[in-house]
Amino acid sequence: MLGGMSTFTAAEIAYLHEQPLARLATVGADGRPQVKPVGFLLDPDTDELVIGGYAGSGMAGSKKFRDVLANADVALVVDDVADVDPWTPRGVEVRGRAEARTAGGEDVGKRLGAPFDFDPAWILVRPRRIVSWGIDGSSYSVSARDTSRVG
Template sequence: MTTLTDAEIAYLAGQPLGRLATVGPHARPHVVPVGFDYDPERGTLVIGSVADMAASKKFRDAARRPDVAFLVDDLASTNPWRPRGIEIRGRAETHAEGGAEIGRRLGASFPFDAGWIEIHPRRVVSWGIDGDSYELSARDVA
């Protein structure tokens, strides 16, 4: 089951980098750039790493507090100014094993370490993808 529109999926496929926001143990926010892939079979976002994912702050934060936000945005044009992007809020599921296999299955652009994070979308907010740059499309998907 897909939770994203065809245009949102195509947009994500053309973007190499996103930002993952987590909350640390003292309720402090943490945002990091991450490589990602969309898993059409599960309707989830998959975040992998070449490095030891399970040892990272983002992995520990997501395991401890699974409510996360993920953002990809860019400028379709600067003249005229046309921002576009997608924010996905959801529940993170951390996996200590299987990253290399899922990375290969999804055709990731880099080799995944064993650890990986899967984001199950709950709310999707996009702009400039299915409509005008200043027209928000917001919906709950779970």
């Protein structure tokens, strides 16, 4: 956490903890975008997002992993529809810089309480901009802010 304050609001943290699935957008070395569904965990100590594959999945060989190696700029979207009547979409978009790490995934997954054993390779996302809707206000009230992270 930065200066003792979280990058995320309390309501965003609660929402991220209750959602098991996100979509990770990456751009490959060829300049082409890709979006993939991923499981993720919020690290409460650092306010960073952790994406791990299940043990034996070969995360290091995945396109998303190779994309992060080629271009660290990513976006991660976590969203759902809280109710359909009235229509109540909500979500959090995190834009940031990612790191593709080839080791340590098993320990990170255990420390964060992952529901499965992590592959050694994993992806770390450091938020730079957070956009949320339907979390701290109505579904049509968007909150957008830059974090104080650099690099």
